[in-house]
Amino acid sequence: MVETKQINIVVAGPRGRMGSETIRMIIGTPGFRLTAAIDDGHDKEKVGELLGISELDVPVYADIDACLSAEHPDVLIDFTNPEAGKRNLQAAIDFGVRPVIGTSGFSNEEVEGYQKLMEEKKLGGIIAPNFAIGAVLVMKFSQMAAKYFPDVEIIELHHDGKKDAPSGTAIKTAELIEKTRKPKKQGAPDERETLRGARGADFDGMRIHSVRLPGLIAHQEVLFGSKGELLTLRHDSMERASFMTGVRYSVRTVMSLDTLVYGLENILD
Structure with missing residues (x-):
């Protein structure tokens, strides 16, 4: 991983809960510099005005x-929504900016298409369903356990403002x-659902269940069952600051990559 003297960063979606947390992380990280933010409907304003941080005299662009x-x-960080995230990723590629994308909703085919474009430009970037180190470790541990415990169900729990279900983290876990x-x-x-959807989504024979409630942030439990025993792997993000270690690591790492990586686990040492 190559350290640079200063990494100039633009954040898309600064008023969102993840976007505002990302901006605070950038401000507090030596070697990082917030150069601008992108916010649809807000143009020629200052980030500080949007977030109530008076000393943050950084421009906001609508386009x-x-x-x-x-x-x-150098880097674009995006925590918006699938539609905007795809537009922003394409723009980053067009302008030679390294993307760090935390938005879910990318299909494997779309990721492969973006990878091809970025490899042609020798441009590094990452799309990660989850930037929490603990969540990524649960994914890796689940992949190890599944060799010995083929009976598995995934329960993911998120705040009630999350729009996609199941979560990108749950899907990535199932893929691994x-x-x-x-x-x-x-x-x-001869299993039969008396209420449709009671058994959750079916992924290669395993089940994924989505819970949406106020008070939750981001949580996942992976249950492995076998004769006489149950193995449970669980991760809980209590606040959005838990994702910032992975975001910070990704920003530094993409500076030395020459392709698009899908999943934080693929760049961890």
Whole structure:
């Protein structure tokens, strides 16, 4: 990983809960510099005015092309929504800016397409369903456990403002489990749902359940069952600051990558 003297960063979605936390992380990190923010509907304002941080005299752009062409940042961090995230990722590629994307909703085919474009430009970047180090470790541990425990169910719990279900983290966990788990359809052979959806989503025979409640942030439990024993792997993010270690690490790491990586686990030492 190559350290640079200063990394200039633009943040998309500064008023969002993850966006504002990201800005605070940048401000407090030596070697990071917030150069601008992108916020649809807010143009020619200051980030400090939006967030109530009076000393933050950094411009806000409504148009990402205008922002990237004027500011020439090294990195774009995006925690918006799937539609905006895809537009912003494409703009970053067009302008040669290294993207760090925390927005879910990218299909494997879309990721492969962006990877091809970025490899042509030797441009590094990352899309990560979850930037919490603990959550990524649960994914990796789940992949290890699935070799010995093929009966598995995933329960992901998030705040009630989350729009996608299941979460990107749950899907990524299931994809990793699929690599080591023998295919198996779980439950009774004649299982029947008396209420549709009661058994959750079906991914390669394993089940994924989504919980949405106020008071939650981001939580995941992976349950492995076998004769006479139950293995439970769980991670809880109590506040959004838990994601910032992974975001900070990703910003520094993409500076030395020449392709797009999907998943924080693929750049951890």
